[in-house]
Amino acid sequence: MRSLLSAIHFFLPPSPIEAIISSAKENGEAVAASVLKDLANQYPVITDQVQQFQEHFNKIIEDAKDLKRELVDxxxxPTVVHDHLTRxxxxxxxxxxxxxDKPLPDELEERARYRNQMISKALDHVEDAFVFICDQSGHLSEQDARRIFAPVKKAIQDGLFIIGDFVDKNPELIGAIAISAVCFLIPESFILRPILSVFGFGPAGPLNGPLASWIQSRLLGGAVAKSNPFARFQRAAMKVVAKL
Known part of the structure; x- marks a missing residue:
């Protein structure tokens, strides 16, 4: 039987991809783990990077669950928070x-530094939006809102740093990393989906328009194109996310 990773590399038609992503609605972590296991087996040299990726995305999910519980408590x-962040x-x-206003530098260390500064600043703005809507509710102070958002902010920041570094060094594997990330995040999409939209991705995949194109180019240096497998997996995954 062809592995999930092999399926990714051989550009299966949309229906099998959507079936994989659909299963992530209930078993996202297991689906992602299967893809990452295939990835590590086929490319042993990046085993440590794959493990780091998996550990950080597990952390994102746990922190997102904790954040949702804090909001409910x-x-x-959470829907009000989701809608405000989306807007x-x-x-x-x-x-x-x-x-x-500058494109990603060509030199990898400089590129990583520039991209990471942008990711950090973007998440600062997301935090401010989160704090605002919590404060408006009258149920959480600004200090408490920042406190409960801090773990998920740090986890997302680290996860995006890892993806950027991985794609810089292994651009041919962007499809596998994309589907793994999406499968991890689908179960907790209430808070993670609007944050993804800040980085240029929405319910139908990579968003269109000048703003989305700009942020995508700053994150991945043009690696995201509608014709590549990354866009295919994003479109399939986000169709599922949109129904959650």
């Missing part, structure tokens, strides 16, 4: 455009 509807996404990207 404080009588804040703020375009404003956040527009703000970033004024602060990061």
């Amino acid at each position: 404080n009588n804040i509807d 703020e996404a375009a404003n956040i990207i527009e703000t970033l455009r004024t602060e990061f």
